[in-house]
Amino acid sequence: KAGVTQTPRYLIKTRGQQVTLSCSPISGHRSVSWYQQTPGQGLQFLFEYFSETQRNKGNFPGRFSGRQFSNSRSEMNVSTLELGDSALYLCASSGVPRIDEQFFGPGTRLTVL
């Protein structure tokens, strides 16, 4: 089975721009979660989608949004980028009703200049 894939792997943007990141979960997985990881903050949960519905949301501003498509692929969007948005963005998918066992993608490294 193919693992979780994320595109692009690296991205450089400037302040004020917006960005869309993509995640393809493992085939058959219906839950997709997004995380932000910075050196000083560890893993910060953004949101989780299950069957196209946002089921959980972390404490991030409204500039961060996401969606999930009927094929379980998910996108994350960040509008009006700030320097502090520079981070590794990780996507994880889960195939069980409990999503404790997650499979992570390699991440997208976003740099905001």
Add this chain to the structure above:
Amino acid sequence: LAKTTQPISMDSYEGQEVNITCSHNNIATNDYITWYQQFPSQGPRFIIQGYKTKVTNEVASLFIPADRKSSTLSLPRVSLSDTAVYYCLVGLADSNYQLIWGAGTKLIIKP
């Protein structure tokens, strides 16, 4: 509200057994405890999951006492390649499976 607390860092030596403890005071009866391992520039990788008592797989063991207020990840005979960040996680079964991640323990294995 459930919260997980784990040591920021630990050191050990090759060949030793390493135990990392996570505190999770307010977990409910149906909540599971899960541990992940993360290497630099990679996504975390699932190691082990448990509900109570002891769980063992080919990589690690997980000990959960009867009161379930803490759990201990045990790595037998560590090697240099076990140097990584280890995360403790509680999944809240009654809150839409909300996941409560610990801040991670940076484990450094020395030769």
